[in-house]
Amino acid sequence: MSPGRTVLVTGGAGFMGSHFVEHHLDAHPSDRVIVLDALTYAATLENVAQPQAHHAARFEFVHGNVRSPAVVDALMARSDVVVHFAAETHVPRSISDSLMFVETDVLGTQTVASAVVRHRDRIERFIHVSTSEVYGGAPGEVMEEGHPLRPMTPYAAAKCGADRLVFAFAQTYEVPAVIVRPFNNYGPRQHLEKLVPRMVTSALLDEPLTVHGDGGATRDWIHVRDTCRALEAVLDAPIEGVRGEVFNAATGVATSVLEIAERVLALVGRDGSAIVHTPERPGQVTEQRASTKRAHQALGFEAETRLDAGLAATVAWYREHRSWWERLRFMRAVPVTGGDGGVTYW
Ligand SMILES: NC(=O)c1ccc[n+]([C@@H]2O[C@H](COP(=O)([O-])OP(=O)(O)OC[C@H]3O[C@@H](n4cnc5c(N)ncnc54)[C@H](O)[C@@H]3O)[C@@H](O)[C@H]2O)c1
Numbered sequence: 001m002s003p004g005r006t007v008l009v010t011g012g013a014g015f016m017g018s019h020f021v022e023h024h025l026d027a028h029p030s031d032r033v034i035v036l037d038a039l040t041y042a043a044t045l046e047n048v049a050q051p052q053a054h055h056a057a058r059f060e061f062v063h064g065n066v067r068s069p070a071v072v073d074a075l076m077a078r079s080d081v082v083v084h085f086a087a088e089t090h091v092p093r094s095i096s097d098s099l100m101f102v103e104t105d106v107l108g109t110q111t112v113a114s115a116v117v118r119h120r121d122r123i124e125r126f127i128h129v130s131t132s133e134v135y136g137g138a139p140g141e142v143m144e145e146g147h148p149l150r151p152m153t154p155y156a157a158a159k160c161g162a163d164r165l166v167f168a169f170a171q172t173y174e175v176p177a178v179i180v181r182p183f184n185n186y187g188p189r190q191h192l193e194k195l196v197p198r199m200v201t202s203a204l205l206d207e208p209l210t211v212h213g214d215g216g217a218t219r220d221w222i223h224v225r226d227t228c229r230a231l232e233a234v235l236d237a238p239i240e241g242v243r244g245e246v247f248n249a250a251t252g253v254a255t256s257v258l259e260i261a262e263r264v265l266a267l268v269g270r271d272g273s274a275i276v277h278t279p280e281r282p283g284q285v286t287e288q289r290a291s292t293k294r295a296h297q298a299l300g301f302e303a304e305t306r307l308d309a310g311l312a313a314t315v316a317w318y319r320e321h322r323s324w325w326e327r328l329r330f331m332r333a334v335p336v337t338g339g340d341g342g343v344t345y346w
Contacts, residue, residue, distance in 0.1 A: 004030040006032045007024060007080070008082045009033055010035075010084045012033070012036070013043035013048050015224065017083075019187065020228045021035060024232070025051050033059050035062065037086065038063070038066070038086070042090075067108045072112055072115045073119075077122070083127045086112075087159065093155075098154035102154075102158050106165070108162075110165060113177070116177070117169065125235060127180060131156070132183040133159060134149045134151055139287045140287070143248070145246040145291070149164075156283075163179055166179055167179060170243060174243075176243055178245055184222065185221075188317040191328065192331055197318065201332065205329075208276040209275050211277055212257070212346070213277065214258070215256060216257075217256065217285065219254065220252065220255075220289050222305075227249045233299035237298065248290040248294065248295055250303065252303075253307065263308070263311055267315045333346065
């Protein structure tokens with residue numbers, strides 16, 4: 001790909017988007033990055049402090065909504081590459097109220113993809129950041145990219161709609177779109193509502209760690225830095241090999257939620273008696289493990305960070321950045337209103 005590109009990153013003030021922005025600016029000294037972000041509760045400008053401080057001449061922040069055709073179109077007109085992260089992302093919130101998930105994840109993607117079509121003479125690559133949640137669960141199976149899509153929650157269904165919409169745009173309009181399905185990411189700056197930071201901060205605060213059900217649900221945990229490397233590999237690959245394709249970004253290793261809780265406690269010097277079990281969450285996916293074969297063969301991508309090292313570094317980050325997360329403590333559990341009007345906290 002040509003040097004000196006302008007990369008439009010939607011959702012770049014959130015967890016994964018902000019890591020990608022840092023990673024990309026550090027690795028590509030000729031490229032510029034424009035972040036388009038609505039700054040929802042999940043984002044903070046602190047997340048883009050590093051690019052603002054170190055790459056001010058090559059970094060631009062635009063406060064706006066991916067659902068706005070005018071805003072998205074104007075930015076697309078001066079971009080060469082698009083990496084689309086912006087989404088509502090927390091499963092329990094989608095169970096509580098799915099409207100915003102359909103609005104942002106589906107309609108926002110439709111807005112971005114339509115602008116890519118209008119500017120297809122200019123756009124070299126459009127990466128859509130999907131999710132492993134589109135697969136649902138697959139006990140005993142390794143999930144290849146052709147695995148049936150069985151979204152189990154409103155979040156997963158909205159992301160599934162977006163994923164298939166981008167696929168259809170690649171077929172219909174031949175836009176240079178690529179779909180990446182990261183599995184469960186963790187690392188610095190992840191919102192406290194998500195499992196790993198919720199556990200890490202509970203462990204640091206000397207509080208109990210709550211685990212849904214028996215904690216036996218497994219996930220393929222990938223450090224956010226590795227996901228950034230996977231996205232860069234997609235940007236670097238010749239378009240003929242990746243147009244309209246789907247790639248998992250994962251490690252191929254599954255670890256249970258209970259084991260994550262135990263490892264986090266061990267890292268802060270506490271024992272497993274701090275684990276408290278709560279009722280299972282509806283729509284819970286019991287098992288997820290990715291096939292990493294296609295990403296390895298087509299992109300040469302392999303995750304580098306082992307879970308023990310990644311978790312240790314993540315615990316260290318939260319220990320050292322208390323001012324970043326203190327204000328979010330009250331958001332660790334999400335109130336969900338059931339059909340009977342009763343409220344439970346997930
Ligand atoms: N975190 C994970 O484990 C994981 C795994 C797989 C895929 N993903 C996907 O990766 C992407 C990023 O996830 P994340 O964990 O960084 O999420 P996040 O919630 O931390 O960040 C989402 C970002 O999108 C922004 N945003 C939300 N609505 C917007 C709108 N209407 N217009 C513009 N910006 C808007 C938010 O302000 C925030 O900065 C999402 O598409 C998510 O579905 C996440």
